[in-house]
Amino acid sequence: MDATVSTGTEDSVWGGGNRPLGASYGKMMMWFFIMSDALTFSGFLVAYGFSRFKFIELWPIADEVFTHVPFFHGNYPMYYVAFMTFILIMSSVTMVLAVDAGHKLKQNKVILYMFLTIIGGAIFVGSQAWEWATFIKGDYGAVETNSGRILQFVNAETGERAALADFAKTLPEERVKHQANEGIWFQEEGYRTSYSLNEVVEGFKATPNILIRTEQLNEEGEKTVLDRKESLAKILEANQVVEGANLIHNEYGHRLFADFFFFITGFHGFHVFSGVIINIIIFLNVILGTYERRGHYEMVEKVGLYWHFVDLVWVFVFTFFYLV
Structure with missing residues (x-):
């Protein structure tokens, strides 16, 4: 027959008197959340790494994609992303x-x-929204071939x-955007490019100083630029015009790059936005003296x-997605 031994300390150990690792219940649950969320972000980054390694010769160069700065026109590779990180x-x-001021019970500090933390988070979220809008809108435009490859254009000089x-030439052709309510198409056309494929092809043929740049990286790690003869042959493989990026088409290169950009930065941006909202609630409670x-x-x-975790995740995202 089994014997039950009582030490008289069960209540103090398991009744909440003895805190594991000296942490309160709330802190312990926050750590559980952080660990589980870290696994999710790790999964995203690992999947990104595998995909990039598989399509390494076709992967877009981040320095050529993230070159925009609000209110300034020009080529500023990674400047604004570095500002967001800072x-x-x-x-x-x-x-x-x-937190340190809270330990010292200094309410005003x-x-x-x-307040400064909330402002910083709001600037970051706003900057990320602007980056998304710029990424989706695109800058130069490109064409996509039947095989799904992206062809970009460069000035030969x-x-x-x-x-x-x-x-691109403006040809005398009437382009009608499909509308479901007009009975022109079985579904409404959601997006129409600025130029038709025919306008781009004819304009390319008439402009001898424009060459085609493929997704393929050369030995120097740069996109391969075709000569004029090769470019004229390659343009015939195009089947549609692409402007900007979404989950299906991506003018910057391989579409998985855009997919991971939206999922990883979007998931992180949601965390930052949530953190700003939570910080505002805590901020108001501090003002009220709660x-x-x-x-x-x-x-x-x-x-x-939570906020430090979000910042740490961005350090990894910035390193592996933007820099490496």
Whole structure:
């Protein structure tokens, strides 16, 4: 017969008196959430790595994709992404200062640093939304072949990308956007490019200083530029015009690049947006003196754990998606 031995300490150990690792229930649950969420982000990044390795010779070059800066025209590779990263890291610093001020029960400093954290997060989310809009809209345009490969255009004299507007002809043809309510098509046409394929092809043939650049990387790690004769032959393989990027077409190159961009940065952006909302709620409670009356600012510390996690994830996203 089994004997049951009581030490008299069960209540203090399992009844909440003895905290595992000295952490409260709320902190422990936040750590559980962070660990599970870290696995999700890891899955995204691992899948991205496998896909990029598989299509390494066709993968877009990030320095040629993320070249825009708000209110400035020109080629600024990765400048704005670096600015976004700096803002998010600085918001993590202000969150550390808010937690430290909470430990010292300095309400006014907690308010100040929480406010700065919220501003930093809002700037990052707004910047990411602008980056999405720019990525979706596109910049130069390209054509897609029957095999799904993207053909871009460059100026033979300067070696720089050429936009479709630089050479496409405006032909006297009536282009009607399909509308479901007009009975023209069985479904409504959701998107129509600025130029038809025929206008791009005819304009390309009439502009001898425009060459085609393929997705294929050469030995120098640059996109392969065809000569004029090869370009004229290659343009005949085009079957549609592509402007910008979505989950199906991508003017920058392989469509998986766009897919992972939307999923990874979108998932992270949702976390930052959620963090900003939570920070605002905690910020208002700090102003109302809720935590001052409790005698501790543990809620600030818990939301700080979440915010640091979001910042750390972005460091990995920035490194593996944008830099490597």
